[in-house]
Amino acid sequence: MNAPTERLNPASENFNPLVDFSGLPRFGELKPEHVAPAVDALLAEGRATIERALGAPVSWDSFVAPLEDANERIGRAWGQVAHLHAVLDSPELREAYNANLPKLTQYWTELGQNQQLFEKYQALAASPEYVTLGSARRRIIDNALRDFRLGGAELAPEKKARYAEIQEELARLGSRFSENLLDATKAFSIVVDESRTGGIPDDVLAAAREAAEKDGKRGWKFTLHAPSYMPVMQYADDRQLRQTIYRESATRASEFGKAEWDNTPLIARIVELRRELAQLLGYRSYAEVSLVPKMAESPEQVLGFLDDLAQRARPFAEKDVAELREFARRELGLDPLEAWDVAYASEKLRVQRYAFSEQEVKQYFPEEVALQGLFRVAETLYGVCIYAAEAPKWHEDVRFYEIRDAAGMRVGQFYMDLYARDTKRSGAWMDDAITRRRKGATLQTPVAYLTCNFSRPVGNRP
Known part of the structure; x- marks a missing residue:
């Protein structure tokens, strides 16, 4: 890896936690200033691996495995940055994310358009070795060939250049779209007096009261985050309050708010670029491109x-x-x-x-009872046991668990981030922190993120 030696030595005080792949992500030590050096080093390693692969024999071990290893490290490191950008956003992290996103986009575009590498995968797929490989490795090769075609590997040079420009702009627009939505969601709140709280459940009111007090205000504070928004819409007797909250939510990041948060022109531009990208690849629409790796025809x-x-x-x-x-x-x-x-x-x-x-x-169904019930269902269905465990975390609310099979062997781990925060995007999703893959004679344990936006407990309430 082309990086200063001290950044690769875990014993060094200058060591960059983003390039440590020996275990779980080191969220407690990760800072925005680590992002650029790690990205630069890992992309340099990735490009060097590609160069070596081009001169290597046509076999899985000679060129596919080294590429898979290098690209997995890039994905793991950037995955940590992208995850924090989604769940613990800050001005410093946002700046680091957006400054390095074009570098990642350029790398993956270069990889997908590398004609020599594409031909190497084609040669491997046509070789006697291909039929001797396991189904997982054959699928990796097949998917790589598909992705080369979708990445523009077969395009003429001038079309490849335009494809790369489109990909970079789409990545930038997608990031800005999400940030605008988060900023618009955070920007709105309304504080009401007791006369407007009729019908709203006590636990929701307790959270709203605590939120107002945190801002140094009297009353009850409601926001557009789901744990606040949804109970108001479902239970609030005050029709005007429901209307206000609904309209503010429905018009977030639109022409009805701040101009700098308006996603309307971004949507139009994204649609336009996707159409152009699809046509470059020979498809009628972006919908056709989207369906290539999916079941629908x-x-x-x-x-x-x-x-x-x-x-x-x-x-x-x-x-x-x-x-x-x-x-x-x-x-x-x-x-x-x-x-x-x-x-x-x-x-x-x-x-x-x-x-x-x-x-x-x-x-x-207090939180702990619901979680244990959920775990028991999974344990019964799959014959595993789920245990609480310790790991570096990005926020004090995050929990960490490990999954063991009937023989007591660890087969997976996951983070659970349940509560809504101002720095967290709305919705619920799962993503991988570490993928399951074979490394030599061992299997790499998969690690996942489970992210939700529930109300956090208030006081002694569950």
Whole structure:
């Protein structure tokens, strides 16, 4: 690796934690200033590996395995940076992420367009060795050939250059889109007095009260983060409060807010660039490109499935909506039923018709009970055991677990980040920190991120 020796020596005080692949990510030591040196060193190593691969014999061990190793290290290091950018954003980390994103984009584009390397994979796929490889290795080779074609390896030089420009701009626009949405979500809050809190559950009010106090304000603070937004929409008796929260959420990062957060022109540009990219590759639309690695065969097949599903479901949906509108008009005095009334009216109808309230049921599923129940289901289905464990973490709320099989062998590990934060993107997702792969005679233990946006406990409440 082309990097100063001290940065590769774990005993050195100048050691960069992003280039340590001996174990779990060292989140407790990782800082924004580590990003650029690590990226530069790993990309230099990747390019050197590509050069050696071009002169190596056509075999798995000679050129595919070294490339897989080098690219896995790049993916692992950048994956840590991208993960922190999504769950613990800061101005310094955002700057480091955006400064280095073009470098990564350029590297992967160069790799995908390397004609000599493409031909090397083609030669391996046509060689006698290919049929002797295991199914996993054959799939890696097949996917590599597919990705070379999708990466523009067969394009003319001038089209390759344009393809690279498009990829870099798309990466930049995608990052900015996500950042705009996070910034717009963080920017809005509303503090109300007690007269406007009717119907909202006590645990939600406790969190809202704590949030207001943290800002040095009296009252109850509500935001657009899911743990605050969703209970207001479902339970708040104050229709104006529901309308305000709904409109602010629906118009985040749009032309109705700050110009610098407006994603409207970004969306238009992304669509335009994707269309051009697809046409460069010989496809009619980006939808066709998207489907190449997927099960569906064509956009027409996907649309046909969705149209068929819609036709079958629509009569039932229309019946449900008609019943909800009539209930809202007759029982709640809501006429017409607006978008910000739907969740509220649905909750009232559910309670009246079925005597069922999510809030009532919730008390029987405190966090720890729910987690242990979830783990027991997984343990029963797969014959494994899940144990709490220790690992460097990016936030005090993060938990870490390991999975062991019936023989007590560790087969996986995962981080669980349950609670919403201002520095965290909305939604819930899973991503890999370390992939499962064979390294010599051993298997690399897979490690995953499980990310959610639930309300965190307030006081002694579960």
